[in-house]
Amino acid sequence: MKRTVICTGVILSLGFSGACFAQKSSSLSGADLLEKRCSTCHPSARPKGxxxxxxxxxxxxxxxxxxxxxxxxxxxxxxxxxxxxxxx
Ligand code: HEC
Incomplete structure (x- = not known):
């Protein structure tokens, strides 16, 4: 929720939506990305090993x-x- 507010603020004050996307996508840590995006086809244990x-x-x-x-x-x-x- 807080992130959305910051994001909207950036658009309103700068009219720069690129910053909004950057902020959203970097909100997941590397470890989270590994669990969420790398475990759909094989377990995330595959790269971890x-x-x-x-x-x-x-x-x-x-x-x-x-x-x-x-x-x-x-x-x-x-x-x-x-x-x-x-x-x-
Ligand atoms: C769309 C399905 C799919 C997704 C999503 C996926 N993989 Fe894979 N991965 C495969 C398949 C199929 C293999 C086995 C065949 C091969 O190695 O080409 C594999 C094999 C691997 C291997 C062993 C081979 C090697 O190159 O060392 C690793 C490590 C790996 N994946 C890491 C990852 C990581 C990190 C992610 C997240 C970015 C990920 N995978 C997401 C399909 C996927």
Missing amino acids: LKKSAKDWEKTVQRMMGKGAMLSNDEKKVLVDHLSKTYK
Whole structure:
């Protein structure tokens, strides 16, 4: 609720809806994104059981997006960041 108010405020004061979307999509943490977006086809344990470099996680997430994983560009960054810090 609070987030919606901030979001509307941004539109009204700046007329810049891009900031609104950025705020919304970055509201999920990397761990949340992993559970919500990466567990629809296989359990989220699948990536969790692996160790990869940041570059390889980027490639993996990009590959999964090609299969149908739903992530915005901002969410992708947050998720790759989380994966490469946690599973390395
Ligand atoms: C649309 C279905 C789908 C979604 C959503 C999905 N995956 Fe996958 N994933 C697959 C399939 C199918 C395989 C096995 C075949 C393959 O590896 O190409 C796989 C395999 C994997 C593997 C093992 C192979 C490798 O490249 O290391 C990892 C890790 C992985 N997925 C991570 C993820 C992550 C992280 C996400 C969230 C961004 C995700 N997946 C979302 C379908 C999906």
